[in-house]
Amino acid sequence: VRNIPNKYTQQMLLEEVNQKHAGTYDFFYLPIDFKNRCNVGYCFINFLSTSSIPAFVETFHGQRWKSFNSEKVCAVSFARIQGKQAMIARFQNSSLMDKVDEYKPLLFYSSGPNIGKPEPFPTVASKT
Numbered sequence: 001v002r003n004i005p006n007k008y009t010q011q012m013l014l015e016e017v018n019q020k021h022a023g024t025y026d027f028f029y030l031p032i033d034f035k036n037r038c039n040v041g042y043c044f045i046n047f048l049s050t051s052s053i054p055a056f057v058e059t060f061h062g063q064r065w066k067s068f069n070s071e072k073v074c075a076v077s078f079a080r081i082q083g084k085q086a087m088i089a090r091f092q093n094s095s096l097m098d099k100v101d102e103y104k105p106l107l108f109y110s111s112g113p114n115i116g117k118p119e120p121f122p123t124v125a126s127k128t
Contacts, residue, residue: 044087
């Protein structure tokens with residue numbers, strides 16, 4: 001998802017996404033510029049099923065954002081890295097995982113009774 005107004009926090013964006021799409025994704029990450037404490041204008045969402053994507057695109061693509069009276073228009077596109085496991089592998093060893101929780105990528109259970117609920121991010125065994 002691109003062209004996100006920089007003042008959106010991860011929680012604000014999650015709330016907007018969850019109005020119609022709660023429980024349809026298992027990975028969510030809004031990168032933050034730590035120096036300026038603002039998002040960098042895009043986020044990553046991994047959907048549980050490709051069948052959830054058209055409704056998400058219909059809701060967001062080409063639409064202006066609801067908050068901050070922004071002129072930015074949302075653009076939805078496919079990411080270079082695809083799939084929950086690939087996203088975990090990408091961020092698992094990142095120094096980002098040492099930051100405060102509100103800046104970290106979020107995981108959600110992909111199946112079972114907890115589907116859509118927060119899932120702990122796997123940690124990597126320390127190197128000795």
